[in-house]
Amino acid sequence: MTKPTKQWYASWFDTPYYHILYKDRDYTEAQNFMDNLTNYLNLPEHGKILDLACGKGRHSVYLNSLGYNVTGADLSEQSIAHAQQFENETLRFKVHDMSTPFPDTFDAVFNLFTSFGYFEDEACNLKTIASIKQELNAFGFGVIDFMNTNYxxxxxxxxxxxxxxxxxxxxxxxxxxxxxxxxxxxxxxxxxxxxxxxVKAFTLQDFEILFEKAGVHLLDVFGDYKLHKYHTDTSERMIMIFK
Structure with a gap:
């Protein structure tokens, strides 16, 4: 019997079985989300995006195909090793702990598909948002796409x-x-x-407290990948835009 000996996300995400279990995820929907999100944010042409907790890099690759200069960062060495085959002059991948600031600034930092709330040390949740703040340039936007825990x-x-x-x-x-x-x-x-x-069952109110402590301002909240209005009980997602 194999049981994890380190943080669950560090062990589980590094196995091939994680990717087998979730291989049927709807990537067309995910790509449409990236289209909708980048259009809404009105990012500059060839703008710089940090894809935080990028996994094997599928969404970083797609964002790069839209013309953005993309850095994908993830804690999983195996996932980053896989993603590095896609690197080019405007697409790179790095092993990185998202609770510490990445040594660069960006027009947008995306934390997508409920890649937040994993930490056993809850202080790391606040550290992650504070790190995103440091990673944004003067005109940059942070995006956390989280499940709507109420739903x-x-x-x-x-x-x-x-x-x-x-x-x-x-x-x-x-x-x-x-x-x-x-x-x-x-x-x-x-x-x-x-x-x-x-995954920590964060509500919107919980995030608002974290945002206030981190000194960032919540600008908008959407409830699905088509960027419809967020409803507390019926929305499947909680997509928060902040700076």
Missing amino acids: IIKNLIPEDVKTVEGIDFHQKRSVKEGYIIKDISFEADGEHFEFQER
Whole structure:
């Protein structure tokens, strides 16, 4: 039996099984989101974007194809090693802990697809927002795209099995001590694996407190990838624009 020995996100994200489980994510929707977001922000032509927690770089690559100068940063060495094959003069990837400032400034810093709220040390959540503030140039915008926890908790499926590439991923979901938790177990390659995803169940009010402490100003909140208005109970996402 394999259980994680370091922070869950550092161990789980570095396995090939994480990418197998989530291989069916809707990348067309994600690309439309990038189109909508960059148009809304009216970023300068060839503007600089930091894709914070970029994973294997798919969205960094797409943003770069739109003409932006993109840096993808992620804690996962394996993901960055994979992404570096796509590098060019205006696209680069770095291993980086997002709770510390990246040594450059940008027209926009994107933290997408609920890549926030993982830290066991809650002080790191504030440090991440403070770091984003430092990473923005005078005209830059920060974007955190987070799940709408009110909607997620109300529609939580306690247990299911998802079969991908012949692997039965047993998923159990719960809300405990302010975290939304997913326990994942499966058999693969002759071994039994168990992983847990833990994301802090931040509400918009929680983010507003963090933003105030970090000295950034919330400008707008959207409820989906088409940038419709955010509704507390019915929106699936919580997309916050700040500077």
